[in-house]
Amino acid sequence: MNASRRLKRIHSIADFRAAALRVLPRMVFDYVDGGSGTESTLRENAAAFERVRLVSAAPVDVAKRSLAISLFGREFPLPLIVAPLGLASSFWVKGELALARGAARHGIPWVLSNNASVLFDEAMAAGNGPKWFQLYVPPNREATKTWARMAREAGFEALQITVDTAVPSRRLRDIRRGFSMPFAWTPAKLFDVVTHPDWTRRIGPHGIPRPKLMFHVPWAEPGAVPDMRTRLSPSLDWDLIRWFRDEWKKPLMVKGLADPRQARVALDAGIDAVVISNHGGRQLDGAVATIDILPEFVAEVGGKLPILIDSGFRTGTDVVKALALGATAVQLGRAAAYAVATAGEEGVAHAIGIVKSEIDTAMALCGVTRVADLNPSLVRRRP
Numbered sequence: 001m002n003a004s005r006r007l008k009r010i011h012s013i014a015d016f017r018a019a020a021l022r023v024l025p026r027m028v029f030d031y032v033d034g035g036s037g038t039e040s041t042l043r044e045n046a047a048a049f050e051r052v053r054l055v056s057a058a059p060v061d062v063a064k065r066s067l068a069i070s071l072f073g074r075e076f077p078l079p080l081i082v083a084p085l086g087l088a089s090s091f092w093v094k095g096e097l098a099l100a101r102g103a104a105r106h107g108i109p110w111v112l113s114n115n116a117s118v119l120f121d122e123a124m125a126a127g128n129g130p131k132w133f134q135l136y137v138p139p140n141r142e143a144t145k146t147w148a149r150m151a152r153e154a155g156f157e158a159l160q161i162t163v164d165t166a167v168p169s170r171r172l173r174d175i176r177r178g179f180s181m182p183f184a185w186t187p188a189k190l191f192d193v194v195t196h197p198d199w200t201r202r203i204g205p206h207g208i209p210r211p212k213l214m215f216h217v218p219w220a221e222p223g224a225v226p227d228m229r230t231r232l233s234p235s236l237d238w239d240l241i242r243w244f245r246d247e248w249k250k251p252l253m254v255k256g257l258a259d260p261r262q263a264r265v266a267l268d269a270g271i272d273a274v275v276i277s278n279h280g281g282r283q284l285d286g287a288v289a290t291i292d293i294l295p296e297f298v299a300e301v302g303g304k305l306p307i308l309i310d311s312g313f314r315t316g317t318d319v320v321k322a323l324a325l326g327a328t329a330v331q332l333g334r335a336a337a338y339a340v341a342t343a344g345e346e347g348v349a350h351a352i353g354i355v356k357s358e359i360d361t362a363m364a365l366c367g368v369t370r371v372a373d374l375n376p377s378l379v380r381r382r383p
């Protein structure tokens with residue numbers, strides 16, 4: 001079935017997930033869908049939104065509404081950002097570029113992961129939307145400097161440093177399916193691929209997706225394969241982040257904070273925004289849901305530092321709950337991943353459109369016409 005026919009049947013991010021399950025080889029779907037360890041954080045991310053309930057302030061005249069937000073001194077049309085998604089070219093041919101273009105159609109930022117299969121020049125040419133870059137800081141200081149310089153020269157508007165990956169987590173679905181680098185074929189993986197002909201026809205001619213961007217940067221040990229052990233620094237700390245602050249003059253964010261006390265340190269270090277995240281349940285198994293910890297961040301730095309948030313957001317009402325509790329914007333991870341896997345750029349644009357209309361509906365029914373007017377009085381916690 002072609003992409004546009006597929007989209008006619010898709011009315012929610014849950015529909016996109018079901019479509020991605022059909023179209024992707026199981027090993028790729030599990031790479032997207034899975035979490036670490038027992039996947040208790042993954043489950044908690046979903047459960048936490050059920051406990052947060054909205055209160056309608058109706059009757060209010062909500063005939064004129066705007067979903068625009070202001071961040072880093074400029075206006076964005078929606079309180080949404082497409083989160084960094086490594087190896088997106090395993091979901092769709094040059095999936096990173098499809099994500100960029102889909103986000104650009106709504107004028108929202110897209111974050112390129114440094115674990116990408118496209119190079120900077122291709123990324124910068126994909127659509128005319130705001131483009132941010134996300135870095136997994138490698139152990140080697142020279143490589144770190146090279147990344148910072150290349151991202152600056154490429155012209156990215158903002159930088160996110162991911163901090164919740166001091167060590168790789170154990171993602172059991174990936175381990176069981178052998179979805180790891182360097183990639184080696186087994187009969188089970190071959191069967192997986194041939195039983196998903198849509199994906200195989202599309203991706204097959206391009207070969208196995210590799211993190212091409214990683215190979216592009218001079219590496220610590222020449223010839224080394226940049227796998228999880230060689231690309232993540234277990235020594236990343238505030239000293240190094242302060243070094244980035246000196247190097248990177250544009251907006252700088254720290255992604256993966258879960259401890260509200262770290263937000264205060266971020267503020268003192270001159271960071272421009274924090275991204276509360278548990279990596280979508282892919283790192284610390286048993287972590288607290290981000291929507292549950294958000295009020296503590298607001299109490300610590302609210303009003304002084306923009307608070308972005310991700311992990312588990314699948315609907316516009318999830319987004320409205322976070323905005324009401326004090327977040328500035330929400331990053332969409334899997335919502336965008338399922339969409340790009342289903343229908344490339346069209347899928348991403350359709351998914352953002354769905355979440356946009358859900359936000360608009362929820363805001364209107366809450367009796368709110370501007371994102372800035374969402375506030376904690378609109379929220380109750382189910383015991």
Ligand SMILES: Cc1cc2nc3c(=O)[nH]c(=O)nc-3n(C[C@H](O)[C@H](O)[C@H](O)COP(=O)(O)O)c2cc1C
Nearest residue numbers: 032083084085086113162279280310311312333334
């Ligand atoms: C397939 C996949 C790849 C990801 N790759 C990266 C990455 O390269 N860098 C990063 O900082 N976060 C990465 N993340 C985490 C997302 O940026 C984001 O924090 C997370 O997906 C949010 O949770 P959600 O998927 O429930 O929306 C990845 C997530 C997924 C699902």
